[in-house]
Amino acid sequence: MGYDLSLISMFGIVALSGVVVNDSLVLVEFANSRGKEGLSVQESVWLAGMRRFRPIMLTSVTTFVGLAPMIFETSRQARFLIPMAISLGFGLIFATVIALVLVPCLYVIHGDFESGLRKLKNLVFG
Numbered sequence: 001m002g003y004d005l006s007l008i009s010m011f012g013i014v015a016l017s018g019v020v021v022n023d024s025l026v027l028v029e030f031a032n033s034r035g036k037e038g039l040s041v042q043e044s045v046w047l048a049g050m051r052r053f054r055p056i057m058l059t060s061v062t063t064f065v066g067l068a069p070m071i072f073e074t075s076r077q078a079r080f081l082i083p084m085a086i087s088l089g090f091g092l093i094f095a096t097v098i099a100l101v102l103v104p105c106l107y108v109i110h111g112d113f114e115s116g117l118r119k120l121k122n123l124v125f126g
């Protein structure tokens with residue numbers, strides 16, 4: 001959008017990291033609780049994605065819609081905060097996709113890796 005990276009936009013990135021961590025924790029915590037109930041890793045991730053999709057999307061969309069007036073503001077007084085709103089708003093859109101796609105994939109990969117280590121341990125140590 002024509003703005004350089006500045007200290008204020010870095011503050012937006014820091015705020016973005018909090019939202020991303022929250023979205024990921026919501027998803028992983030739900031998957032962990034379903035895993036403790038006896039579901040497989042794939043089933044628990046699938047269920048977590050289905051049940052937590054709406055809260056994650058609502059959080060992201062409402063935050064972006066709330067930031068949109070500042071992002072598209074043209075007044076001279078708002079020039080100071082626009083870089084923060086841009087980095088937070090558009091970073092949030094990207095991070096939501098990451099939280100809904102990459103986090104479940106990494107969770108399944110982690111589960112497969114743990115399962116493989118358990119099998120190897122049983123094979124080696126009997």
